Amino acid sequence: MFNKSNGMRGWLNFAMLIAFIAVMLGVGNLAIKQSVDAVIVASAERKATNWSHYLSTAMPDLPVLIKTGEATAEQQAVIEKAVQVADVFRFKLFDASAQMVLISDELGKPLEAGAQTDHNGHARMVLDTGHAKIDVQDGSQKENRPDLYVEAYVPVTSESGDRLGVVEVYLDQTPVANLFRSKFVSLVTALGFVVLFSFGVPFLAYFFKMRQQVRTDAKVRLLSSRDQLTGLPNRSTFFQNVEDARRAGRLDLRKAAIIFIDLDNFKAINDTFGHKAGDAFLRHVGNAISSHLANGDLAARFGGDEFILISANRTMADLKRLIESLRKAVNMPVRADGIALTGHLSLGVHFDTLDDLSLKDRMHKADIALYQAKLTGRNTWVLFTPDLEEKIARRRYVEECIIAGFPQERFEVHYQPLIKHSSSEVVGFEALLRLRDAKGDFIAPTEFIPVAEDAGEINKIGKWVLKEAIRTAATWPEPLFVSVNLSAKQFDDGKLVEDVRTLLESAGLPANRLELEVTENTLIEQEEQVTGQLRAFSKMGVSLAMDDFGTGYSSLGYLWKYAFDKIKVDRSFITSLTDIDGKSLHVLDTIIELGHRLDMTVTVEGIETADQVHALDHLSCDHFQGFYYGVPMPAHDLAPFVAENLAQVKVRGDRPVTGAEKRVSR
Structure with missing residues (x-):
């Protein structure tokens, strides 16, 4: 219940x-x-x-x-x-x-x-x-x-x-x-x-x-x-890997080489074949680097076309073999969408077992070596040496001066007279570019012009020199002419002829009072771009001069191919003119005779002494140029110089010109 x-x-x-x-x-x-x-x-x-x-x-x-x-x-x-x-x-x-x-x-x-x-x-x-x-x-x-x-x-x-x-x-x-x-x-x-x-x-x-x-x-x-394209570690992971390896005792920087790697002209691959082809080539380089890593080595893609490799525990002989093998692997063609792509590397290497430097300092020195490798023509490698640091620092300083040239009015055009041999009469001037540094001192053109070309500034500078020279020459009495040097880079964009035509018309200077100088190297480096433009200048009436004649190996062939009006004999012939054996004098005489047979005017450059003038007296050279006759001078000094020269010529009248009288001005 x-x-x-x-x-x-x-x-x-x-x-x-x-x-x-x-x-x-x-x-x-x-x-x-x-x-x-x-x-x-x-x-x-x-x-x-x-x-x-x-x-x-x-x-x-x-x-x-x-x-x-x-x-x-x-x-x-x-x-x-x-x-x-x-x-x-x-x-x-x-x-x-x-x-x-x-x-x-x-x-x-x-x-x-x-x-x-x-x-x-x-x-x-x-x-x-x-x-x-x-x-x-x-x-x-x-x-x-x-x-x-x-x-x-x-x-x-x-x-x-x-x-x-x-x-x-x-x-x-x-x-x-x-x-x-x-x-x-x-x-x-x-x-x-x-x-x-x-x-x-x-x-x-x-x-x-x-x-x-x-x-x-x-x-x-x-x-x-990871870098998603190459599979290599990226920049931040690279530094972490280095730190981990050092803490674990797997990496001693004093026994390691730091190698900076840069792809030569990678932009050209992208521009010509497209980014897909560029990516394929980057993967090719990444695979080549990965396949060359030994135990203890570290590598990374730093971005763009830049890579880094730390090669540990190698001798210098081992390091050289590694670099050459890596370059050879990258130089092998790689196919992308049926296109065979080829490229080269520039490498900068720091390998110093004595200095106890930080990773940052070692990388900085490897970067300096890479910079030098690019300057020396690419497709090579350079080992850092202490003198490189000073050399690169100087080059970068010169580049800074070039960049500041226009804003701070450091560029100047000076003019050196060209003298008629038979009468010592000034017939024209060569326009010479000058650049002052931050202290106001001149930097040698042989130093700053190559830097300006590499920095991509030469076209802007060259056009300014043409403008200044043509404007200044338009104020001179006829028939004085002005001669202007051209860089090979100025022919690249194909606008040089029209630029010159516009400048001549704007200044009112007849084309026959302008002379353009090109070197044999310009013709070798840029023959396709140069050929048509030189012919256009000739058709326009502009005089063409081959500068530094006799220093190359194919100058003779260019003389009739491009219908030059003038030969400017390189100063190297003049420096050895008074040699006992007289060979330089015979060669110079032959060049002058050749020029005249081709209906060309011949100018001898680099005349600095009375002995050189005396040695040239019996030759039939047309024009002389050098410090003996006049140093390059600013435009405001030209009028007194020309006036004095004309007065001297008038005083002499038809008298034969003696060697002493040939010297016009210092």
Whole structure:
């Protein structure tokens, strides 16, 4: 018979059971919630930290973006890609003062005054401590938000570890939370599997989720540490690898060579065959470098067409073999879309086992050696020596003077007279470019003109010299002419003829009073570009002179091919003119005779002494030029010089000119 007491006891037991189950479920729910929150926080911190590192390495000019908040087209492309990595759907960027500068999904929109100021405190805390700040958010009632997401504030650092700012990363953690919460529903419907669902399933879910997370993190780390095109480490990873190797005792910089590698004329491959071909060649170079790495060696792509290699524990003989083998491998053609691509390397090497230099100093010296390799013609390698540093520093100083030449009015045109042999009458002037340094002293043209050519400034300078020379010559009495030297680079763009025509018309100078000088090297280097333009000058009536005649190996062939009007004999013949055997004099006599047979005027350059004048007296040379007759002078000194010369000629009248009278002015 049912006993009320038993009934009460039963209900009590049932209640206790329910209470026990409720407690178990409550404890389990609390444990699961805590576990879920812990997993979410831990997962979010890892993802956000790795993602921040990925952004730092993938984003070009990140410090500028943090400072201005204005993304370039290239940076916007990186942002669009970044919000698709590691469950990130949005991020905000704060500068070093904890002020927000950019919102990823509001690019191009101005930030509202005071917007998101409540977040600035979190950003400031992260900047001060360097530790991430993680907040789990319920987005179920918010527009454009996942049901559960995390706002993670993590520092953004430079390659050297300096904190540039803070990024607030929005991470979608709904899948992780749903995974655990779905298991709790199963616990309610099947009380007998409480333990299983409370411990087993969450554990397995956690285990598999962590495996997936490990793979995701590994992928993010790989993306942020490797150059995606070549597979080599990127710049930041390279420095970390060096530091790790040094701490582990695997790398001793005193026994290692630092090799900077640069692709010669890589831009030409891109411009001619397209970026796809350029990428194929970069992969080819990356594979060549990777295949030459020995145990303990480190390499990286530094960006663009620049690579670096640290070769450890090699002798100089080993190093030379490595470099030549690497150059040979890169020189092998590589095919891309049916096109055979070929290219070469310039390498700068620092290898000094005596100096205890830092990595930065060794890299600087290797960079100097690379610079020298490029200057010496490329497709070569140069080992750093102490004298290189001074030489490169001087060259860079000269380049700075060239850049400052026009703004600071350091360029000048001086004029050296050309004298008629038979009468000592001045017939024209050669325009000579001069450049002053910061102290006002002249830099030798033989030093600054090659630098100007390499720096891409020679066209601008050359056009200015033409303009000044033509304008000045237009003020001279007829028939005085002006002679101007041309660089091979001035023929590159094909505009030289029209530029000269325009300058002549503007100044009102007849074309026959302009003489243009070109050297044999100009014809050799730029024959295709030069040929048509020289013929156009001849047709225009401009006189053409071959400068430095006799120093090359094919000058004779060029004389009739280009219809030169004048030969300017190189000064090297004059310096040896008074030799006892007289060979130079015989050669010079032959050159003059040859020029006259080809109906050319012959000018002898570099005359500096009376003995040289006396030695030339019996030769039928047309014009003389040199310090003996007049030093290069500024334009304002020309009028007195010409007046004095004309007066001397008038006094002599038709008398034969003696050797002493040939000297016009010093």
